[in-house]
Amino acid sequence: MADPGTRDTSRNGGGRPALHGGGGWHRLGNALKTTVLLAGLTALVLVIxxxxxxxxxxxxAGFFAVVMNFGSYWFSDKIALAIHGAKPLPYEQAPWLHQMVERLAARAGMPKPKVFILPTAAPNAFATGRSPKHAAVAVTSGLLQILDKRELEGVLAHELGHVRNRDTLIGTVAATLAGIISYAAQTLFFFGGSMLSRSDDEEGGLGNAFANLGLLLVAPVAATLLQLAVSRSREYGADATGAELTGDPDALADALLKLERGAERVPYDRAPATSHLFIVNPLHHGGVMSLFATHPPIPERVRRLRAMRASTGGSRSRGGWEYAY
Known part of the structure; x- marks a missing residue:
């Protein structure tokens, strides 16, 4: 893990920064997107x-859709954590990390999220939960290995930015629904042979069978579109909010560059439907797949963060970052 003795450059207490992200219109937009995602998935399930x-x-299908929508809203956070084998991180094991999360949450004006750890060498992190009162932050063991405390604080502030901006509900719901669609399509391919040609005697016969097969082929594509429906602008918003929370845009920028290199060395292919939850894309990428990227380019995110230094009124010194708040 990162060295607990590393100098902590965040402020203890003090007034909260004036955060610009996550306003009422942003939250309303996320609520509308969540509703559209649930309605779209319900329609797809009913058609299938x-x-x-x-x-x-x-x-x-109607009964299944009702259960699925209910579960996606209330339990998507628990599902996402369980999919990745995330375990609660005891306070005694890393008190400095819990204190960092608590301090950042206080600056954001929200309750301290639960802290989880993923047992993987791939460096990454994500936040989940339907609201700030039901939020969790998960970090990988690989993340704690390659970042110093200042960079780690920047990553945690980014994730708390997602929580504060109400991005976590739509992101986790989209991950759950995309996973359900992919799993359902695979199950139907294995066990639905008789259904695909449920009646050559019925009107349509072979035409119906091909239409049904085409529908099942479209389902995984719909899962990918669900991920893309979660606007990539939410990452820019969380970057900005995180930088405002710490007063150190460069910390997050430096962390993103390290995480990009780490993700290339140690990709994380578990549950691809949840890849958009992470701070950097954990999957193999490049080539034509970049057209379907769920994250904005790291260089552009870093450029925007570097540009924030002048606007925050902060500057580096030997003693660390001098906060403007």
Whole structure:
């Protein structure tokens, strides 16, 4: 883990910074996006159910959609943490890390999120939860290995920015729904052979079978579109909020550069449907796949953070970052 003895450059207490991200319109926009995602997925499930099972399939799909929407809203955070094998990080194991999260949460004016750790060497982090009162921050063991405390504080501030800006609900719901669609498509391919041609005797016959097969092929693509529906601008917003929380835009910029290199060396391919939750893309990327990237380019994020230094009124010194707040 990062050296607990490293100098902590954040302020203890003091007035809260004037944060500009996560205003009322931003939160309303996220609420509308969440509603659209749930409605779109419900429609897709109903269409698949009707195509594969007729009236009976439609009824089953309707019941499944209700359960799925309820679970996605209330339990998506727990699902996301469980998918990645995240474990609660005991306070006694890393009190300095808990204190850092608590300090940043106080500056953001919200309760301290729960802290989890992912047992992987891939350096990354994500936040989840439907609201600041039900939030969690997860960091990987690899993240704690390669960042110093100043850079780690920048990453944690970014994740708390997502919580404060109400990005975590839509991000976690999108991850859950994308995973459900992908899993359902795989299950139907393995066990739905009879349904795909549920009746060559019925009107349409072979045409219906091909139409159903095409629908199942589209389902994984819809899962990817769900990820892309979570606007990449949310990362810029969380970067800005995180930089305002610490008063040190360069800390997060330096961390992003390290994380990008670390993700290239140690990619993390577990649960691709949740890749957009992380601070940097944990998957293999490049080539045509860059067109479907769920994260904005690291160089552009770093450029924007570097440009914030003058606007924050802070400057580096031998003693660390001099806060403007």
């Amino acid at each position: 159910g009707q195509r594969l099972g007729g009236a009976r399939g439609l009824m089953f």
